[in-house]
Amino acid sequence: MKDSSDMVNLPRATIAIYSKATDKLVIYRLTDARGRFLLEGLPIDTLFKITVSYVGYKTTVATFKLEKSGETKNIPTLILSRLENSLEDVVVKPPPMILKGDTLVFYADAFSIEKNAVVGDLIKKIPGFIVWGDGRITVNGKTVSHVTVGGTTFFTNDPKVALANLPKDIVNTISIIPDRPNPQLTGDTSVHTVSMDITLKKKNQKGIFGKIGIGGGTSKSFETDALLAFYSPKDQFAIMGSRNNVNKSVLSVNDMMSSNAFGEQISTSSFRESDFTMRGRTRAQSEGAMYKRIWNRNLYTNLDLTDNFSTTKIEENTNSKILLNTGFNTRSSDSRVESNDKSKMLNGNFSYRDSSFNNLNMSFTLNHFNDDQNTTNRLRILGPDNATLLSDYDAEIKSVSLGTRMNLRLNYEHTPDQDKKRRFENIKLEYEFQNQNGKNNNANENLLTVPLEYTTYFNRQSNDIFSGGSHNLKVEYLSLRGLLGIRNATMNLIVRNELYHSFNENIEEVQDFDRTNGFLSRKNFYLSNQNQLSEWNERPSIVISKRFNKVIAKQWIKELNIEMEAKSQHFYQKNNSDKSFRNIYREYHDFIPNVNVSLLKRQFSRWRQVLNFNYESAVNMPSVDQLAPLIDSANQVNYFFGKLSLKRSYTNSFKISYTFKDENIRSRDLSLSMNYDRVNNFISDSTYYKANGAIETYPVNINGFRLLSLNATYKQPLKIGGFKNTLELSVRSNFSDRPFYLNGLQSFSHNTYANYKINIGSTINDRIGLNSFAWINTFNSNLQGGNLKLKSSNWGIGIQSTFILGKALSLRNSTQYYSGDLIGVDQHGFVISNFYITSRFGEKKQYEVSFAANDIFNQNVGVINTLINNVSTTGSVNRLKRYFMLSLAYYPRFFNLKKEK
Numbered sequence: 001m002k003d004s005s006d007m008v009n010l011p012r013a014t015i016a017i018y019s020k021a022t023d024k025l026v027i028y029r030l031t032d033a034r035g036r037f038l039l040e041g042l043p044i045d046t047l048f049k050i051t052v053s054y055v056g057y058k059t060t061v062a063t064f065k066l067e068k069s070g071e072t073k074n075i076p077t078l079i080l081s082r083l084e085n086s087l088e089d090v091v092v093k094p095p096p097m098i099l100k101g102d103t104l105v106f107y108a109d110a111f112s113i114e115k116n117a118v119v120g121d122l123i124k125k126i127p128g129f130i131v132w133g134d135g136r137i138t139v140n141g142k143t144v145s146h147v148t149v150g151g152t153t154f155f156t157n158d159p160k161v162a163l164a165n166l167p168k169d170i171v172n173t174i175s176i177i178p179d180r181p182n183p184q185l186t187g188d189t190s191v192h193t194v195s196m197d198i199t200l201k202k203k204n205q206k207g208i209f210g211k212i213g214i215g216g217g218t219s220k221s222f223e224t225d226a227l228l229a230f231y232s233p234k235d236q237f238a239i240m241g242s243r244n245n246v247n248k249s250v251l252s253v254n255d256m257m258s259s260n261a262f263g264e265q266i267s268t269s270s271f272r273e274s275d276f277t278m279r280g281r282t283r284a285q286s287e288g289a290m291y292k293r294i295w296n297r298n299l300y301t302n303l304d305l306t307d308n309f310s311t312t313k314i315e316e317n318t319n320s321k322i323l324l325n326t327g328f329n330t331r332s333s334d335s336r337v338e339s340n341d342k343s344k345m346l347n348g349n350f351s352y353r354d355s356s357f358n359n360l361n362m363s364f365t366l367n368h369f370n371d372d373q374n375t376t377n378r379l380r381i382l383g384p385d386n387a388t389l390l391s392d393y394d395a396e397i398k399s400v401s402l403g404t405r406m407n408l409r410l411n412y413e414h415t416p417d418q419d420k421k422r423r424f425e426n427i428k429l430e431y432e433f434q435n436q437n438g439k440n441n442n443a444n445e446n447l448l449t450v451p452l453e454y455t456t457y458f459n460r461q462s463n464d465i466f467s468g469g470s471h472n473l474k475v476e477y478l479s480l481r482g483l484l485g486i487r488n489a490t491m492n493l494i495v496r497n498e499l500y501h502s503f504n505e506n507i508e509e510v511q512d513f514d515r516t517n518g519f520l521s522r523k524n525f526y527l528s529n530q531n532q533l534s535e536w537n538e539r540p541s542i543v544i545s546k547r548f549n550k551v552i553a554k555q556w557i558k559e560l561n562i563e564m565e566a567k568s569q570h571f572y573q574k575n576n577s578d579k580s581f582r583n584i585y586r587e588y589h590d591f592i593p594n595v596n597v598s599l600l601k602r603q604f605s606r607w608r609q610v611l612n613f614n615y616e617s618a619v620n621m622p623s624v625d626q627l628a629p630l631i632d633s634a635n636q637v638n639y640f641f642g643k644l645s646l647k648r649s650y651t652n653s654f655k656i657s658y659t660f661k662d663e664n665i666r667s668r669d670l671s672l673s674m675n676y677d678r679v680n681n682f683i684s685d686s687t688y689y690k691a692n693g694a695i696e697t698y699p700v701n702i703n704g705f706r707l708l709s710l711n712a713t714y715k716q717p718l719k720i721g722g723f724k725n726t727l728e729l730s731v732r733s734n735f736s737d738r739p740f741y742l743n744g745l746q747s748f749s750h751n752t753y754a755n756y757k758i759n760i761g762s763t764i765n766d767r768i769g770l771n772s773f774a775w776i777n778t779f780n781s782n783l784q785g786g787n788l789k790l791k792s793s794n795w796g797i798g799i800q801s802t803f804i805l806g807k808a809l810s811l812r813n814s815t816q817y818y819s820g821d822l823i824g825v826d827q828h829g830f831v832i833s834n835f836y837i838t839s840r841f842g843e844k845k846q847y848e849v850s851f852a853a854n855d856i857f858n859q860n861v862g863v864i865n866t867l868i869n870n871v872s873t874t875g876s877v878n879r880l881k882r883y884f885m886l887s888l889a890y891y892p893r894f895f896n897l898k899k900e901k
Contacts, residue, residue, distance in 0.1 A: 020048060050075070107172075132715065211892075213890075215887030223243070235293055237291050308342070313336075317334050318873050360411070403438015464508040472499070494545075498539045498540075506529075534572075536570075539570075557604070565594040566591075567594060579628075643700065649683050658671070706736060707734065710732070712730065830860065
């Protein structure tokens with residue numbers, strides 16, 4: 001690419017390749033420093049049109065064609081002529097994209113797309129943009145970290161709010177901006193993520209959008225949604241509400257904004273539907289409002305308020321087989337739980353950014369809660385022969401919890417101007433304050449019957465008044481080398497300190513009701529108590545890092561980064577109680593170093609790979625309830641004791657990871673990791689099973705805990721004709737040795753867990769969206785010292801599909817098959833299949849009628865199949881079952897509210 005006047009190379013010129021037949025953009029490129037460009041992966045026997053644009057030059061157009069596979073074609077040097085001043089009217093078609101500095105700018109009007117399309121549909125037309133099955137967006141292999149509109153967040157942090165609501169026709173440009181890392185933090189100057197900013201046309205910078213929907217159906221099912229949102233360059237305001245009894249949890253303003261989007265979203269990502277795996281059936285309602293004020297590009301404030309209420313009813317029957325040294329113990333349980341949860345939450349945020357050097361963010365949360373729960377449970381404990389009844393336990397528990405929680409967060413970061421003399425003043429400050437107060441009321445009535453021996457009855461109530469909070473302060477000075485006069489840019493010194501202080505006070509009154517005294521209450525002086533706990537935890541550290549790099553021909557970089565952190569931990573614990581055995585004071589001082597070594601190899605704009613070695617250490621402290629708990633005798637089948645001599649545990653973690661990422665349109669992503677954890681003085685359990693089947697548990701320190709984790713993921717987009725596919729594979733495996741004591745004998749539970757998952761997303765000619773997935777989970781548990789083993793596995797396959805039929809009708813289906821097995825248990829698979837048919841009508845497709853058929857085979861049997869250490873559990877729980885629903889909705893959409901001057 002050269003200038004016609006002096007034949008000078010033109011770097012960063014825009015190269016756009018179109019299909020000559022359809023005029024659709026196929027691929028785009030930028031010329032390098034020598035004015036050259038390379039095009040790969042183009043189909044053969046297709047006529048292409050190449051357009052070349054450069055600021056201040058006339059656009060040049062040429063055509064070419066690849067005749068055979070593997071052919072290399074050299075396009076003759078393209079000569080661009082400078083634009084001359086002219087009074088003639090010129091009709092200019094915008095180029096698909098231009099480069100402004102390091103920002104890619106795409107012009108929306110350069111892309112043809114169907115009427116009523118939203119921004120989410122537009123970006124799928126742009127080469128290099130990929131929407132993955134989990135909703136993640138990548139551009140030329142780089143993940144989009146966040147999406148903004150006009151430089152600021154659009155209502156919430158969920159990109160869907162902007163991408164699925166804003167029409168494509170009101171968009172002027174879409175900019176892809178590199179997220180610049182701080183090399184003083186990591187030593188890595190390469191760009192890993194990007195931001196997407198959407199600018200609107202001037203006449204469309206004020207608008208209203210939302211949804212009003214109502215639905216009803218069989219089994220007394222219902223669902224209503226309402227959202228009305230207004231935006232302008234300075235203000236964003238929304239009110240919303242949601243009610244349903246079909247297990248769709250909506251608990252926040254963010255949830256309601258995301259779940260009421262307009263866009264059809266023909267993509268590989270999943271869509272929102274009832275949760276058929278949720279325990280029980282839940283009726284939920286939420287109302288909320290939010291307001292955001294954008295004072296200028298550097299300052300904004302926002303508030304949101306939500307009022308939530310939910311009620312859940314659960315009926316559960318389980319059989320738990322406990323693997324012991326000498327055999328098995330079986331617990332059969334029938335339980336009923338009814339809970340009602342209420343909360344009112346106010347969130348606020350203040351954000352200020354002074355150019356690019358000072359960033360201040362303050363936020364708060366105020367939450368008032370009122371929760372109550374009623375539980376009835378019958379537990380039968382059987383002996384090793386699975387027939388002899390050891391104990392029969394009936395309990396009814398009522399609990400109420402109400403109070404207020406407050407959270408205040410402050411974050412400040414000063415990033416110096418590298419061109420100024422004071423470039424070494426780099427500091428980060430984080431502060432968080434939490435406070436809570438309220439009361440818990442509990443009533444526990446239970447009867448334990450041990451056949452042919454005895455019967456014991458308890459009716460106990462407790463009232464606990466609690467208050468407390470915490471302070472957490474983190475300070476980082478990131479430029480100690482500058483303060484010390486060290487001018488070596490490849491070396492850095494960082495000073496950190498984290499100080500945490502918590503304070504909690506409890507006043508608990510416990511009463512027992514005795515049937516022999518006519519149910520007259522009497523105070524339980526042992527369990528009634530007053531307690532004040534104060535804990536301090538300080539972790540100062542200094543980080544030394546050294547970077548070695550080599551740049552080859554401005555195209556390759558090899559970099560070695562070594563980071564060592566010398567960290568200490570100082571922990572103080574003081575508990576004051578009216579019970580003398582709970583008056584505890586302890587302090588611990590430990591050295592917990594961390595080391596990280598990373599090797600980076602990168603070819604600019606092609607790919608990057610990183611090999612990383614990491615070592616971390618940590619110390620975990622025993623809690624007061626592990627040291628000296630109050631033992632509630634009303635828990636007749638599970639007793640928990642303490643141990644004052646309990647020591648802290650030490651964890652040493654080793655990690656090796658490897659990542660490979662394409663930084664171009666191919667977007668392959670490979671990630672491998674291996675973690676190994678070893679814990680000394682592991683805080684485990686010493687469990688005794690009494691003759692009646694009751695359990696006594698003591699905390700103990702024991703060595704021998706090991707955990708090995710292996711993880712691998714691979715992601716790649718594939719395009720075959722009109723098929724756009726995303727392939728995602730993942731494998732996770734855990735191998736652990738968990739030591740514990742069982743009836744006084746040291747034992748090990750050798751556990752193996754593996755998860756295999758595949759996800760294939762496909763879009764076909766932008767009319768069909770498919771999300772296919774399959775998984776396998778396997779569990780194994782082997783108790784050392786015997787031949788007894790437990791095994792469990794489950795697997796399933798599923799597909800979510802969307803079909804656009806014509807311009808007004810869409811069909812969606814979600815079908816999943818589940819199956820599993822446990823040793824000694826015959827378990828059959830079941831299918832959950834849901835169908836949705838939706839029709840939109842009106843000029844702007846604002847009116848919607850839909851019909852849903854959920855769990856059409858009525859097979860959601862609520863199977864329970866779990867294996868945790870030496871306990872396997874099978875059973876069933878009530879879950880949402882088949883229902884049909886008819887729904888109506890209206891989407892208000894007005895995007896031309898700004899008057900033309």
